[in-house]
Amino acid sequence: MLTLRLYSERDARLEEIPEPELRPGTVKVKVAWAGICGSDLALFETAPVPLDYQNPIMQESGPHALGHEFSGYVSEVAEDVTSVQLGDLVAVRPNFADGTCPTCRAGHPNMCDNYAFIGINGGGGGFSESVVVPADHAYVLPQDFSAQAAALIEPLAVAWHAVKVAKIPTDGTAFVVGAGPIGLSVVLALRAQGVSRIIVSELSEARKQLARDFGAQLVIDPREADVVAAVREATGGRGVDVSFDASGIGKNTLQPAIDSLSAAGHAVILANFHGDVPLDVMPFLMREKVLTGSFAYTAEDFAEVRDAVVDGRIVPDALISSRIPLSEVLDAGFKHLLGEGRATEVKILVSPSS
Numbered sequence: 547m548l549t550l551r552l553y554s555e556r557d558a559r560l561e562e563i564p565e566p567e568l569r570p571g572t573v574k575v576k577v578a579w580a581g582i583c584g585s586d587l588a589l590f591e592t593a594p595v596p597l598d599y600q601n602p603i604m605q606e607s608g609p610h611a612l613g614h615e616f617s618g619y620v621s622e623v624a625e626d627v628t629s630v631q632l633g634d635l636v637a638v639r640p641n642f643a644d645g646t647c648p649t650c651r652a653g654h655p656n657m658c659d660n661y662a663f664i665g666i667n668g669g670g671g672g673f674s675e676s677v678v679v680p681a682d683h684a685y686v687l688p689q690d691f692s693a694q695a696a697a698l699i700e701p702l703a704v705a706w707h708a709v710k711v712a713k714i715p716t717d718g719t720a721f722v723v724g725a726g727p728i729g730l731s732v733v734l735a736l737r738a739q740g741v742s743r744i745i746v747s748e749l750s751e752a753r754k755q756l757a758r759d760f761g762a763q764l765v766i767d768p769r770e771a772d773v774v775a776a777v778r779e780a781t782g783g784r785g786v787d788v789s790f791d792a793s794g795i796g797k798n799t800l801q802p803a804i805d806s807l808s809a810a811g812h813a814v815i816l817a818n819f820h821g822d823v824p825l826d827v828m829p830f831l832m833r834e835k836v837l838t839g840s841f842a843y844t845a846e847d848f849a850e851v852r853d854a855v856v857d858g859r860i861v862p863d864a865l866i867s868s869r870i871p872l873s874e875v876l877d878a879g880f881k882h883l884l885g886e887g888r889a890t891e892v893k894i895l896v897s898p899s900s
């Protein structure tokens with residue numbers, strides 16, 4: 547079967563490899579759609595995992611297949627599996643925890659000391675024709691549900707977890723810095739969790755419009771307005787209860803996220819930053835502001851998002867900006883997103899079966 551595997555920095559190869567084999571407790575998923583994530587681009591550019599390193603859970607050396615946001619149809623079911631049926635449409639939760647480390651035992655499996663991801667450090671990947679996954683990582687959707695929307699459950703779960711971490715009151719105000727796939731997913735997750743006062747800052751016209759369509763009440767262009775002043779004006783001078791840095795640019799995005807907060811407000815980081823960010827820390831003392839991060843999601847988060855897209859509390863389809871076949875994933879996907887596509891695309895979905 548065709549698969550995309552990462553060898554080293556900017557060296558990912560589309561190759562023919564044998565189909566993965568079913569093991570007890572697993573199902574084989576014929577991938578329908580797989581999204582390209584910002585972290586795929588970072589992996590492609592930096593290849594941080596040495597090929598000979600074996601994650602303790604995956605116990606597999608590289609090169610590893612890429613793709614951790616994917617949906618598909620179940621094509622084989624191990625004899626001992628009852629929770630998933632042949633032909634089911636499923637979204638795959640790609641993250642794994644050992645369940646035994648101190649972090650897992652403290653109730654944080656999303657940050658397991660040995661955490662692993664399908665599509666990063668073993669277990670196959672979504673940019674492949676088929677993937678074998680443990681049955682409890684396959685979240686079943688109604689048969690007539692959109693397989694494209696199902697591929698968006700993974701990035702939505704990242705946003706869903708961040709909104710839970712932020713602990714925002716439903717009558718509170720949220721500020722989202724950056725309306726890329728994750729920032730827009732935060733807007734959708736906020737609405738689905740009952741928060742309607744949402745402010746977004748973003749440069750791209752297309753993304754600004756999507757933020758409005760998804761329910762942001764105010765969208766600020768940082769080239770046209772002082773972001774912090776605009777947020778304060780929109781909140782009667784008080785500031786917001788919660789802010790999210792979903793862009794990860796650096797001080798230019800994180801400082802406004804902090805300066806826009808009310809006293810005791812929470813700023814949540816959910817983007818990858820590359821390098822140090824110098825910050826004025828006095829507001830944390832004088833205003834008891836909190837800066838926290840949000841990493842991945844739990845099995846509970848993933849199931850909650852599956853339920854929210856199925857019952858229509860989240861309608862994420864407009865996040866999809868392009869659809870391409872697996873044969874074009876490098877040029878029309880990765881390299882495009884690292885070039886001119888950065889400004890025009892939101893989520894590119896890849897189909898291994900077209």
Ligand SMILES: [Zn+2]
Nearest residue numbers: 647650658659
């Ligand atoms: Zn653990």
